[in-house]
Amino acid sequence: MADIQAHxxxxxxxxxxxxxxxxxxLAKNYALVLSNNDSQYVAASDESERVTVRENFLKKKLGLTDSDATLDAAVVAVGETLKEERFKSRLAYYYLLAEKFNKLSVFVK
Known part of the structure; x- marks a missing residue:
């Protein structure tokens, strides 16, 4: 995916x-990340990537304080939702997580 609209x-x-x-x-907030080939996708099968999503997005960006187990389960669940996609868009991953935790309002200005 070369552009934000594709995401x-x-x-x-x-x-x-x-x-x-x-x-x-969300797209505006992560435009730089989405324009980089190395970071525009989530490697859902990589545990270190899942930890990064949990720590940097769920905890830091969304301010969630749920247990790591709860947050990890959500990250895995979104990966399952997107399982048919070889390349999992970070924008889609983050959107679905924010939606799951009712935190989409964080990105509405």
Missing amino acids: KDFVTKYAKNVNTAALDG
């Missing part, structure tokens, strides 16, 4: 009733 299209494939304001805010 947004990926989100709409997996999320019902997409909050476009939140999606736009």
Whole structure:
């Protein structure tokens, strides 16, 4: 995926009733990450990547204080949702996680 719109299209494939304001805010917030070939996808099968998502996105960005086990289960569950995709868009991954924890409002300005 070379552009942000392709990542947004990926989100709409997996999320019902997409909050476009939140999606736009999330895409803007992570535009640099999404433009980098090394970071635009989540390696869902890599434990260190899942820990990074938990620590940097769920805890730091969303401010979640749930147990690591709960957060890890959510990260794995989103990976399962996206399992048919070889390359899992970071934007879709983050959107689905924020949606799961009712935190899309963090990205609405």
